[in-house]
Amino acid sequence: MEKQKKHPTNQRRLPKAQRTTYEPVIVQAEKAGYVIYKDKDRMMHRRVFMAPTIIAAYNFCMNAVDRVDQLRSINPIRRREKRLSMTMFTWLMDIAIINAHTLVKTIRRQERNKFAGIRV
Structure with missing residues (x-):
């Protein structure tokens, strides 16, 4: 070293x-x-x-x-379910919504940065 x-x-x-x-x-x-x-x-x-x-x-x-x-x-969509399949479904929905929200924020940030250098 x-x-x-x-x-x-x-x-x-x-x-x-x-x-x-x-x-x-x-x-x-x-x-x-x-x-x-x-x-x-x-x-x-x-x-x-x-x-x-x-x-x-x-x-x-x-x-x-x-x-x-x-x-x-x-922001949960889950409720108290007795069926495991419904619990897994609501968990997947929560994760999908969070991923979609994160992607939209990332795309908007990139679009904003793309037009930041353009002056009229």
Whole structure:
């Protein structure tokens, strides 16, 4: 592993114009990979700590699952059914509606970006 330039972590005394941002790097060990995670709190300070790569990947992908669960709980079409087939049908309908909504938002965003550079 090539040696990386050490980032000056204590920059409180420097003026804001001279401060540099810290870019997280991936450090690979023999048995596990680690990611340095920069916690972006709403406070003025930041904490940097080591997290295993698998946890960083899980957190990166988990946002989509949480968002789908949140959308399903806000606008459900499901009712209390006794038949499993009906429960599966309403679950599929919920997922289809959420996917359609996401696709429409994505397409509209792309169309808006396509015409953003045109000036009359």
